[in-house]
Amino acid sequence: MRGYSGQQRLLLAADCIIFGFDGRDIKLLLIQRGFEPARGKWSLMGGFVQPGESADESAHRILRQLTGLDGVYMEQLHTFSVPDRDPVERTVSVAYFALIDINKYQQQLSDEYHAEWFHLKKIPELIFDHRQMVEMARKRLQYKAALHPLLFELLPEKFTIPQLMHLYEGIYDTTFDKRNFSRKLLSTGLLIKQDEKDKSSSRKGAYYYILDQQRYARNFQSFLHFIPNPDHLLRDDTGAPSRL
Amino acid sequence: MRGYSGQQRLLLAADCIIFGFDGRDIKLLLIQRGFEPARGKWSLMGGFVQPGESADESAHRILRQLTGLDGVYMEQLHTFSVPDRDPVERTVSVAYFALIDINKYQQQLSDEYHAEWFHLKKIPELIFDHRQMVEMARKRLQYKAALHPLLFELLPEKFTIPQLMHLYEGIYDTTFDKRNFSRKLLSTGLLIKQDEKDKSSSRKGAYYYILDQQRYARNFQSFLHFIPNPDHLLRDDTGAPSRL
DNA sequence: ACAAAAGTGTTACACGTACACCCATGG
DNA sequence: CCATGGGTGTACGTGTAACACTTTTGT
Numbered sequence: 001m002r003g004y005s006g007q008q009r010l011l012l013a014a015d016c017i018i019f020g021f022d023g024r025d026i027k028l029l030l031i032q033r034g035f036e037p038a039r040g041k042w043s044l045m046g047g048f049v050q051p052g053e054s055a056d057e058s059a060h061r062i063l064r065q066l067t068g069l070d071g072v073y074m075e076q077l078h079t080f081s082v083p084d085r086d087p088v089e090r091t092v093s094v095a096y097f098a099l100i101d102i103n104k105y106q107q108q109l110s111d112e113y114h115a116e117w118f119h120l121k122k123i124p125e126l127i128f129d130h131r132q133m134v135e136m137a138r139k140r141l142q143y144k145a146a147l148h149p150l151l152f153e154l155l156p157e158k159f160t161i162p163q164l165m166h167l168y169e170g171i172y173d174t175t176f177d178k179r180n181f182s183r184k185l186l187s188t189g190l191l192i193k194q195d196e197k198d199k200s201s202s203r204k205g206a207y208y209y210i211l212d213q214q215r216y217a218r219n220f221q222s223f224l225h226f227i228p229n230p231d232h233l234l235r236d237d238t239g240a241p242s243r244l
Numbered sequence: 245m246r247g248y249s250g251q252q253r254l255l256l257a258a259d260c261i262i263f264g265f266d267g268r269d270i271k272l273l274l275i276q277r278g279f280e281p282a283r284g285k286w287s288l289m290g291g292f293v294q295p296g297e298s299a300d301e302s303a304h305r306i307l308r309q310l311t312g313l314d315g316v317y318m319e320q321l322h323t324f325s326v327p328d329r330d331p332v333e334r335t336v337s338v339a340y341f342a343l344i345d346i347n348k349y350q351q352q353l354s355d356e357y358h359a360e361w362f363h364l365k366k367i368p369e370l371i372f373d374h375r376q377m378v379e380m381a382r383k384r385l386q387y388k389a390a391l392h393p394l395l396f397e398l399l400p401e402k403f404t405i406p407q408l409m410h411l412y413e414g415i416y417d418t419t420f421d422k423r424n425f426s427r428k429l430l431s432t433g434l435l436i437k438q439d440e441k442d443k444s445s446s447r448k449g450a451y452y453y454i455l456d457q458q459r460y461a462r463n464f465q466s467f468l469h470f471i472p473n474p475d476h477l478l479r480d481d482t483g484a485p486s487r488l
Numbered sequence: 489a490c491a492a493a494a495g496t497g498t499t500a501c502a503c504g505t506a507c508a509c510c511c512a513t514g515g
Numbered sequence: 516c517c518a519t520g521g522g523t524g525t526a527c528g529t530g531t532a533a534c535a536c537t538t539t540t541g542t
């Protein structure tokens with residue numbers, strides 16, 4: 001048998017929604033599209049799935065092309081397939097979201113891809129349905145981070161509790177009580193206190209912590225309760241159901 | 245511009261993992277594949293995405309073809325794209341999971357598609373990577389049902405609390421305390437008690453309830469806690485992250 | 489000495505869990 | 516009358532949320 005007959009073939013792409021945290025704000029890594037159509041417009045980093053490659057592999061390859069990074073946290077988000085989403089030719093996109101330690105991406109910004117970090121509230125106009133992808137990724141991140149210890153992926157090896165709290169506050173655009181936050185966090189047993197302090201943001205200095213990698217790997221799926229009243233903070237979750 | 249050059253085109257399919265509940269067990273609707281390759285083997289219901297159609301629309305069309313049903317709860321599960329998953333030709337599959345009221349599917353079973361319901365623990369050998377899809381759907385259903393009022397989709401309009409509890413017990417393969425379960429359930433305010441009783445499974449009879457559709461629609465995203473200690477029951481969740 | 493951020497403890501309440509008995513009915 | 520499944524209430528413990536003061540140190 002040589003192939004299925006009478007069916008349309010189409011292009012498959014992978015697009016990466018790349019989140020980073022600079023110690024103050026959550027940011028998104030965008031590129032300026034280098035080819036037509038829409039050359040020069042802002043876009044997610046993406047590319048076509050190649051023969052011999054799964055979409056997962058494509059996504060990792062694409063992320064590596066832009067950031068030089070391997071072993072990054074990445075998760076399939078959703079597949080976007082409305083027929084005219086790409087005006088040139090029918091292209092279905094499998095979107096992934098990735099969490100990277102922004103410090104590890106000290107690449108030559110504005111190099112080949114003219115990449116830039118954007119504050120989540122200052123996303124420029126994006127091509128095609130990329131804005132919708134970003135929006136879904138943002139919600140998914142909110143959803144998952146409320147339940148699983150995910151956001152460590154955005155932090156450097158050594159980090160402080162106030163840093164982590166700012167990260168959570170950024171994700172949910174709210175503020176938390178530092179005493180309760182700190183207690184819950186430490187009660188997970190995932191953190192190992194260091195002797196060294198980070199003096200960069202206060203006179204007193206905040207203790208550095210590192211992740212207990214063993215427990216992190218084992219407990220990743222367990223439920224946490226960092227976020228008080230997630231009901232009020234979370235709206236849509238992952239793939240919203242459809243009823244056609 | 246006439247199309248992107250130098251890229252591989254491939255087939256896109258949608259496959260449906262269809263769950264039903266017969267009042268006792270959770271079941272999966274499978275068909276016997278009617279064309280080569282693997283004609284006659286058990287398979288998920290699926291089909292190719294047509295021109296002018298999104299994958300979501302395909303999935304709903306496919307579900308309608310088999311069951312005659314519209315307006316069914318359906319959610320995109322994951323996209324499967326390893327190059328050789330279909331031996332005939334590269335085909336990427338967007339998998340969906342659907343929850344249907346098994347009573348509404350009184351179609352002519354063993355008709356055109358030779359469809360049959362299978363108990364989740366007695367799934368036959370399936371073609372390609374369909375077993376993996378089913379497994380992921382099962383886990384996703386467990387995950388989501390622990391957090392959101394999802395399983396009502398599997399029940400008829402009128403149902404009893406013991407029925408619902410058996411459903412949850414089937415999903416998690418465990419037993420619950422009926423007093424606590426009932427209390428939590430009713431405290432959501434989602435259920436409206438009827439005067440009528442279901443006498444089919446006990447002498448005393450169990451009261452029928454119906455869903456408060458208004459509140460159901462409004463509260464679908466809110467978090468519930470039907471499941472005690474979800475940590476122990478849930479393992480992998482939705483799309484597991486990859487680190488290549 | 490003072491400003492700015494880090495760190496820590498207690499209390500009240502809500503929620504979750506465990507648990508046992510009575511009820512209704514058909515046979 | 517009795518067996519079967521349905522329905523209900525309470526007590527206890529845990530976990531969560533609210534809340535204020537002390538510590539450190541650079542200027």
